[in-house]
Amino acid sequence: MAAPIVTTDAERALADLFEARAPHFSSAPLDAGRAEAFRRFAAAGLPHRRVEAYKYTDLKARLRNLPAPAAEIGKEEVGNALAAVPPLVDGAVRVIVANGRFAALEGTLPEGLTVASILAPEGAIDAIGALVTGEDDPLTLANVGLFDGGAVLQIEGTVAPLIEIVHLVPGDDLVMGRLAIFLAEGAEARIVERFAAGPKAVTNDMAEITLAPRARLNLTRIVEGGSAEATNLTTHHIRLGAHAVLDHLTVSTGLGLMRAQAFCHVAGDEAEANFRAATVSIGKRHADNTLNVRHNALASRSTEVFRSAVGEGGIAIVQGRIVVDPGAQKTDAKMMSNALFLDDTGEVMNKPELEIFADDVQCGHGATSGDLDEDPIFYLRARGIPEAQARRLLVEAFLLEALENVGDEALSDALAGMLRTAIGAPAEAE
Amino acid sequence: MLEIENLHARVEGEGREILKGLDLEIWPGEVHAIMGPNGAGKSTLGNVIAGKDGYEITDGTVRFKEQDLLEMEPEERAAAGIFLAFQYPVEVPGVATMTFLKTALNAQRAARGEDALSTPAFMKLVKEAAEKLSISPEMLRRPINVGFSGGEKKRNEIMQMALLQPTLAVLDETDSGLDIDALRVVADGVNALRSPERSFLIITHYQRLLDYIKPDHVHVLAHGKIVRSGGPELALELEAKGYAEFLEVA
Ligand SMILES: Nc1ncnc2c1ncn2[C@@H]1O[C@H](COP(=O)(O)OP(=O)(O)OP(=O)(O)O)[C@@H](O)[C@H]1O
Ligand SMILES: [Mg+2]
Numbered sequence: 001m002a003a004p005i006v007t008t009d010a011e012r013a014l015a016d017l018f019e020a021r022a023p024h025f026s027s028a029p030l031d032a033g034r035a036e037a038f039r040r041f042a043a044a045g046l047p048h049r050r051v052e053a054y055k056y057t058d059l060k061a062r063l064r065n066l067p068a069p070a071a072e073i074g075k076e077e078v079g080n081a082l083a084a085v086p087p088l089v090d091g092a093v094r095v096i097v098a099n100g101r102f103a104a105l106e107g108t109l110p111e112g113l114t115v116a117s118i119l120a121p122e123g124a125i126d127a128i129g130a131l132v133t134g135e136d137d138p139l140t141l142a143n144v145g146l147f148d149g150g151a152v153l154q155i156e157g158t159v160a161p162l163i164e165i166v167h168l169v170p171g172d173d174l175v176m177g178r179l180a181i182f183l184a185e186g187a188e189a190r191i192v193e194r195f196a197a198g199p200k201a202v203t204n205d206m207a208e209i210t211l212a213p214r215a216r217l218n219l220t221r222i223v224e225g226g227s228a229e230a231t232n233l234t235t236h237h238i239r240l241g242a243h244a245v246l247d248h249l250t251v252s253t254g255l256g257l258m259r260a261q262a263f264c265h266v267a268g269d270e271a272e273a274n275f276r277a278a279t280v281s282i283g284k285r286h287a288d289n290t291l292n293v294r295h296n297a298l299a300s301r302s303t304e305v306f307r308s309a310v311g312e313g314g315i316a317i318v319q320g321r322i323v324v325d326p327g328a329q330k331t332d333a334k335m336m337s338n339a340l341f342l343d344d345t346g347e348v349m350n351k352p353e354l355e356i357f358a359d360d361v362q363c364g365h366g367a368t369s370g371d372l373d374e375d376p377i378f379y380l381r382a383r384g385i386p387e388a389q390a391r392r393l394l395v396e397a398f399l400l401e402a403l404e405n406v407g408d409e410a411l412s413d414a415l416a417g418m419l420r421t422a423i424g425a426p427a428e429a430e
Numbered sequence: 431m432l433e434i435e436n437l438h439a440r441v442e443g444e445g446r447e448i449l450k451g452l453d454l455e456i457w458p459g460e461v462h463a464i465m466g467p468n469g470a471g472k473s474t475l476g477n478v479i480a481g482k483d484g485y486e487i488t489d490g491t492v493r494f495k496e497q498d499l500l501e502m503e504p505e506e507r508a509a510a511g512i513f514l515a516f517q518y519p520v521e522v523p524g525v526a527t528m529t530f531l532k533t534a535l536n537a538q539r540a541a542r543g544e545d546a547l548s549t550p551a552f553m554k555l556v557k558e559a560a561e562k563l564s565i566s567p568e569m570l571r572r573p574i575n576v577g578f579s580g581g582e583k584k585r586n587e588i589m590q591m592a593l594l595q596p597t598l599a600v601l602d603e604t605d606s607g608l609d610i611d612a613l614r615v616v617a618d619g620v621n622a623l624r625s626p627e628r629s630f631l632i633i634t635h636y637q638r639l640l641d642y643i644k645p646d647h648v649h650v651l652a653h654g655k656i657v658r659s660g661g662p663e664l665a666l667e668l669e670a671k672g673y674a675e676f677l678e679v680a
Binding site: 374375376378379380381382383384385386387389390393394396397398400401 | 480481482483484503504505507508509513514516519520522523524525529530533534535537538541573574590594
């Protein structure tokens with residue numbers, strides 16, 4: 001018999017926050033949608049282990065209490081906090097979202113890119129919210145009801161420099177930032193999204209990402225957990241038009257609780273979505289990668305490759321679900337999850353799901369988990385490479401295979417350095 | 431240089447001994463060839479010398495340059511001058527060949543108290559070694575052995591040997607799977623390294639290799655021990671008569 005579900009302090013705090021803010025909401029469509037979303041969130045509360053999609057990440061149990069919501073911060077404080085977060089690569093244009101609000105642009109705005117606050121989007125962007133209407137994911141509903149602010153990026157043509165979106169949360173606060181990214185027909189861009197939050201901050205950010213026909217996006221999401229008490233929840237809702245191509249990568253390292261979700265709707269014929277994830281979960285880390293890809297177009301493709309390395313009690317969860325709608329003929333979807341145990345204390349949970357309602361498709365999934373092979377270790381040692389270093393090289397190689405689609409060499413090097421540091425190796429190639 | 435006395439070894443967890451009282455002595459500058467039937471224990475001997483895990487030494491001693499080799503880790507043995515060219519070199523996806531070579535070379539140098547090589551100096555060494563063994567720059571850009579043909583893997587082993595300059599190289603069937611030209615290239619690579627300080631232990635099934643690399647001593651390994659030793663003429667005799675005689679004796 002199921003125990004009765006009690007409302008937690010955290011859930012009460014969220015309800016109080018909504019009540020306090022509600023009188024100030026405007027009649028703009030985004031504000032108008034808050035009440036319904038929050039009502040639906042509050043009806044079920046924070047998701048717990050009896051909710052199938054949260055079976056391994058019981059947020060109700062883990063987030064008993066929440067920090068206070070963050071206030072807006074001034075330019076000076078943003079500047080100070082940014083000093084600790086240098087750009088990943090030279091020449092990037094940076095979009096700074098501080099405490100969930102669009103705060104600043106760094107670098108020259110390249111041709112083809114427009115950035116505005118989501119609270120005052122330039123032009124009537126009625127498409128904001130289109131990807132989350134009817135959505136029932138609780139983290140999305142909480143964000144749609146309570147988001148503090150955020151940014152809208154519109155991309156036309158080819159934007160050459162890397163666009164780096166930085167979510168800054170200097171304190172130990174509760175923050176819900178929201179992004180809306182639109183790539184116009186045939187547009188091309190490379191975007192990195194990263195988070196720099198206080199050691200006890202709780203962030204629940206959400207992004208809607210829309211690729212019009214023939215748009216190409218390379219999107220990397222980096223989640224570095226700053227402490228064992230950090231909580232980072234991030235959700236991407238993505239829609240691909242015909243012939244659009246998405247290369248998506250999530251890199252996660254560090255400590256604390258993280259759940260990186262992506263819900264991708266491959267809606268256009270011959271569109272292609274490639275998802276990669278490189279996860280290092282060492283020590284007090286609970287890293288949850290949850291991906292839902294839905295194909296409902298002709299001859300669309302997706303690939304999903306997850307690489308996780310776990311040790312010292314770290315936990316990695318990979319939930320990958322591929323749905324092929326009736327009539328989505330010639331869909332080609334392949335998912336693979338590989339996990340590596342760095343010692344015998346890590347945990348890996350793999351939950352692949354295929355739901356196929358069309359007959360002329362090629363779909364598959366596979367999963368492996370295990371220790372490093374002894375033969376390559378011996379091969380390297382026999383050439384004089386000390387055992388610990390040999391193991392690191394092999395773990396590194398295993399993880400770096402998830403970076404195959406990054407393309408940009410400087411970014412790829414920065415990500416590789418991050419992964420090397422996470423497994424205890426020098427950041428430069430040894 | 432290498433003194434093996436009464437070596438007994440078995441695979442961990444298996445009852446059967448593979449090496450059953452093997453004796454072998456190699457002096458600086460010597461080239462020894464070991465021949466013997468399949469399953470005699472030749473690769474096992476190479477693995478035990480290089481320090482592969484998974485073998486239990488039940489009796490005997492192995493000394494290398496006055497040190498107890500069995501007490502050393504594989505990487506210590508490599509730094510001390512031991513090199514094993516594998517019978518079956520493994521593919522290591524994701525580890526770039528150049529990264530691997532540089533890491534290996536500098537790790538050995540560090541272990542010997544020498545400075546790390548600069549990148550240009552390293553590149554020059556690799557380029558020379560690769561050219562001599564007909565290994566293309568494109569192959570060097572691949573992960574270790576990935577997509578290499580059987581013969582290319584063997585040439586890659588010899589290139590590593592040329593780069594690492596060991597004092598005792600154990601070549602485990604490096605000639606198997608090589609075409610006629612590659613055999614010559616590999617033999618030239620070995621001969622170029624021959625010196626009064628450097629020794630070779632060459633495991634082979636074919637007398638032909640010994641036409642190119644002249645051994646000082648030839649041994650027959652059967653049933654886990656050296657059952658006969660002689661000069662180069664022994665290889666010719668084996669080629670003519672096979673191993674039947676030794677299998678009966680054992
Ligand atoms: N890991 C192992 N587990 C069980 N038996 C093993 C193992 N390794 C080697 N052996 C056995 O030990 C014996 C010697 O093997 P080894 O590989 O040393 O032979 P070899 O002389 O090199 O043969 P070849 O000429 O075919 O290469 C064989 O019978 C082999 O099956
Ligand atoms: Mg063998």
